[in-house]
Amino acid sequence: MSEESPSNSALRSSVETRKRVEASLGARYRRENRFRFFGLLAVLVSVSFVAFFFVSIISQGYTAFTQTYIQVDVYFDPDVVSPDGSRAPDVLSQVNYSRLIKDGLGSMFPEVSGRKPKQLLNRLVSNGAIYELRDRVMAEPDIIGSRESLWFLADDEIDAWFKQYSRGDDADGAARLGDAQIGWLRQLVAQGRLEQRFNTVFFTSGDSRDPEMAGIWAAAKGSFFMLVVCMSIAFPLGVAASIYLEEFAPRNRWVDLIEVNINNLAAVPSIVFGLLGLAVFINFLSLPRSAPLVGGLVLALMTLPTIIIASRSAITAVPPSIREAALGIGASPVQAVVHHVLPLAMPGMLTGAILGIARALGETAPLLMIGMVAFIVEAPQTPLDPSSALPVQIYLWADSPERAFAERTAAAIMVLLAFLLVMNATAVWLRSKYERRW
Amino acid sequence: MLKPMDTQYGFIGNRSHDPYVAGRDTLSKEEQDGECIFETVGEVTSPDPIISVRNCNVFYGDNQAINNVTLDVGRNEVISLIGPSGCGKSTFIRCLNRMNDTIEGARVEGDIRLDGEPIYAKEVDPVLLRARVGMVFQKPNPFPKSVYENVAYGARIHGLARSRAELDEIVFSSLERAGLYAEVKSRMDEPGTSLSGGQQQRLCIARTIAVNPEVILMDEPCSALDPIATAKIEDLIEELRQNFSIAIVTHSMQQAARVSQRTAYFHMGQLVEVGATDTVFTNPIHRLTEDYVTGRIG
Structure with missing residues (x-):
């Protein structure tokens, strides 16, 4: 032990101070570098997850945007x-149109005989072809008696084979087709009777048991109705509630209780809101099952806390000097809020609302509780019609055994992601466009 | 808590013969900290008051911010309120247009009259009151709207203009009176926030006088401005006095001396001394006032 007292040792010369600082610098910089490295690592890991996700979804789903058509000579x-x-x-609507397709295919492959091979041959064309024929004949009855080469949707297995074949992959090995079918297909390819076109069916039709006829239109329309209902309820309610809480409510225990509950509601699992919707809207108020109206109401309940929280922080961000200025020249408190605070807080409120809506768009669990998981072919005409929703459609397709639904599932996810990206981009754009500096 | 000072110091009890700290060179700690009750010295009343305040007390929750202040604001006079930070000057003028109503937990007691009418009476509408008693704030706070809309806003909400031409008239004459018209006449549609700090503050003054109030309250209107902008505002105050009564809170004693006819010195929530501005600055009665104006405290 040295004789120096602690207070003496603390009074070091400036040279000593400098030495000690220098000695500690290396460790400090090492710590800083370590910290940066871990930060960078965290970012890279998250980015690589996102990249993996996008790559896997897109590589699985992009094929769904084309569809194989098959040309048949129809008499x-x-x-x-x-x-x-x-x-x-x-009379025309009751005709057995499958005969026309059978006959057409039969004339193209006259060598095929026997019941089983003929059945296989007919399965080259989608079941939907007969409806196309019916619509065609009913639209222009003069066509009866003539001969025409028509393009029909190919069956999903044919579609899968042809997509692989045109990519140059081992189509025959992967296909669930017999040798005879593959022989016919090669013949059709040689004659130029197989063709890939943009898959408009995917965007314009509803759900179907046949993958080649299944589309997202009905689900997208259901989602759209739901979001309209959700937005038109949750946004005004949320904004009104947040204005009241921020600007007019007295500070007391009840208001504190309400605030705590709003914050807690924002974290409640969405399926609980589904149960609530089932109990209140369907059982108690007897609203129709599977309807976008009910879905929208449930999603509105779910997004309300998010919107209130975002709106309140947007209102808090408006400087008090603006309120004082308005009050100081004799604006009533409501005028001060409506004329000045609200316009300044609106971009923040809209951003919060859009993010809340984007979450609502991707929500599945509460919709399962209110019966929106049904198989629905027709697109809903009003918010009261039975409907599906995009995320529910994805869930249903992901559950289907047909291979062609796998690519459609991925494609529907891509569509949903595109909607989400557009909504988030709108939120960012709104924020930057209307953000004011005070 | 406030407690009456021992009578030997001459504030309470023997005020009849010696209202100020005559002959004493030092102030006790209680006096400096304001922990005693001062008797206001000087002329608190005005021969022709537009605002008269009697025994005003303001509380923020349990804290008393203003303690028993009695003061008149005369017609067409500029009265400046000076005093160290936190002495209650701003709180006091915010009582005069009931801006303290907007603060949660603030409570105002006492009798405050505008032209003889008690402004804290139940039937008085604070919205109408604030149209009659305008306010200019410390930090220029134009609305994030155009220059024109800033000035037009008050006239619009109070329905002062019946036509666009009348509104134009109000806006342009208010800007003219605020000495800003020449600088902004080509920039009417630009946002008020794009003006310089001094211009913004004059815009706020124009916005206030567009409503044609009887009294204008100014809460340190120049504290955020440079000396040149300050000089412009001070000239403006001198002109505005012809038509308005003005109460101005200021940290600058030179400013108080330049613009005001009367000066009130606040100390720890109490009004210590009021008088003609030159008297207060050259020959103050109270020891605390003297210490403040000579720069010994503050």
Whole structure:
């Protein structure tokens, strides 16, 4: 032990101070570098997860945006279409149009005989082809008796084979097709009777058991109705509640209690809101099941706390000097809020609302509780019609056994992600456009 | 808590013959900290008051910010309120247009009259009151709207203009009176926030006088401005006195001396001394006032 007292040792010369600082510098910089490295590592890990996610979704799903069509020579045989010469719509709608396709395919492959091979041959064309034919004939009955080469949706297995074949992959090995079918397909390819086109069906039709006829339109429309209902309820309510809480509510225990509850509600699992919707809207208020109206109401309940929290912070961010200025020249408190605080807080409120809505768009669990998980082909005409929603459609397709639904699931996810990206981009754009400096 | 000073110091009890600290060179700690009750010295009343305040007390929750202040604001006079930070000057003028109403937990007691009408009476609408008693704040706070809209806003909400031409008239004449018209006449549609600090403050003054109030309260209007902008505002105050009564809070004693006819010195929530500005600055009665104006405290 030295004789120096602690207070003496603390009074070091400036040289000593400098030495000690220098000695500690290395460790400090090492610590800083370590910290930066871990930060960078965290960013890289998250980015690589996102990249992996996008790559896997896009690589699985991009093929769904094209669809194979098959050309068949159809003879609108008067004996089949209208044996008695009648062209009344109720007669034309009852015709056995599959005969026309069978006959067409039969004439293209005259060597095929026997019941089983003929069945296989007919399965090259999608089940939806007969509806196309019916619509065609009913639209222009004069076509009866003529011959025409028509392009029909190919069956999903054919579609899968042709996509792989055109990519140069081992289509035959992967396909669940017999040798005979593959032989016909090669013949069709040689004749130029197979073609890939943009898959408009995917964007314009509703759900179907046949993957080649399944689309997201009905689900997207259901989601759209839900978001409209959700937005038109949650946004005004949320803004009104936040204005009241921030600007007018007295500070007391009840208001504190309400605030704590709003914050807690924002963290409640969404399925609980689904149960609430089931109990209140369907069981108690007897609103229709599976309806976008109910879905929208449930999602509104779910997004309300998020919107209130975002709106309140937007209101708090408006400097008090603006309120004082308005009050100081005799604006009433409501005028001060409506004329000055609200316009300044609006971009922040909209940002919060859009992020809340974006979350609502991707929400599945509460919709399962209110029956929106049903198989629905028709697109809803009003918010009261039974409907599905995009995330529910994804869930349903992901559950389907047909291979072609896998690529459609990924494609639907891509569409959903595109919507989310557009909404988030809108939020960012709104924020930067209307952000004011005081 | 406030307690009456021992009578030997001559504040309470023997005020009849010796209202100030005559013959004493030092102030006790209680006096400096304001922990005793001062008797206001000087002329608190005005022969022609537009605002008269009697025994005003203001509390923020349990804290008393203003203690028993009695003061008149005369018609067409500029009265400046000076005193160290936190002495209650701003709180006091915010009582005069009931801006303290907007602060949670603030409570105002006492009798405050505008032209003889008690402004804290139940039937008085603070919105109307604030149209009659305008306010200019410490930091220029134009609305993030155009220059024109800033000035037009008050006239619009009070329905002062019946036509666009009348509104133009109000806006342009207010800007003219605020000495800003020449500088902004080509920039009417630009945001008020794009003006310089001094211009912004004059815009706020124009916005206030567009409503044509009887009294204008100014809460340190120049504290955020440079000397040139300050000089402009001071000239403006001198002109505005022809038409308005003005109460101005200021940290600058030179400013108080330049612009005001009367000066009130506040100390720890109490009004210590009021008088003609030159008397207060050259020959103060109270020892605390003297210490403040000579720069010994503050």
